Amino acid sequence: MARPKSDDKRNALLLAxxxxxxxxxxxxxxxSAISKQAGVAEGTLFTYFRTKDELVNALYRSIKLELADALMAQFPRRGPVRHRLEYLWNAFVDWGVANPQRLNVLDQLSVADIVTEESKAVGYEPFAEIEALALHSIKTEILQAYPCEFIAANMKALAETTMGFMNAYPDEAGRYRQIGFDVFWNGVARDKA
Structure with a gap:
């Protein structure tokens, strides 16, 4: 009889x-490097993930769902759009500063051809509410009529730039956090107030 799989080993392989x-x-x-890092035999890796591609997809989903939890668990469903987007900004910046390695790997996985459409859909689903907010904000002329994907990509790029400055200048982290959001908001909002 086969041994039951261990969540601890699976998580150790994902972390490795x-x-x-x-x-x-x-x-x-x-x-082989992943197995070694996890402290298991290479065959053990293939007990949990049939292929490297399967491992990559599992890691992508894991990181995206963790990020979704960090951003969406306390997301304010009501209130001014600016405040709701600033909440998302701060939650993403906090997560990225706390998890630079994970953010780096997520960036790699997000452009990897081996991440399946199914995994991308699973990773996107918790963020659908943000897209709906953006679309509604464009329709009601709160945000500029830019494509949502462009707005999201700009927010991510500015947030990652902001994280870099916060890490480089920790004494001014709060200032850079606010500057970063203000630059983002002023670039996408119709009314800059």
Whole structure:
């Protein structure tokens, strides 16, 4: 009879994959290095994930769902759009500053061809509410009529720039956090007030 799979081992393999991908990049990360980092035999990795692609997709989903929890668990469903977007900004910046390795790996996975459409859909689903807010805000002329994907990409890029400044200048982290959001808001809002 086969041994039951352990959540601890599965999580150790996901964490090891994250660490190895952060150090080597996705393409240059063999499963043997991931197994070694996790402290298990390479065959054990394939007990939990049939292929490296399956491992990559599981890691992508895991990180996206963790990020969704960080952003959406206390997301204000009501109130001015600016305040709701600023909440998302702060939650994303907090998560990224606390998890730079995970953010780096998520950036790699987000452009990886081996991440399936199914995994992308699972990763996107918790964020659908944000897209709905953006679309409504465009329709009601609170935000500029830019494509939602463009707004999201700009928010992410400015947030990551902000994180870099916050890490480089920790004594001024709060100032850079606010500057970053103000630059984002002024770029997408119709009324800059």
């Amino acid at each position: 994959a994250e660490q190895v991908f952060a150090e080597r990049g996705l393409a240059a990360a063999p499963t």
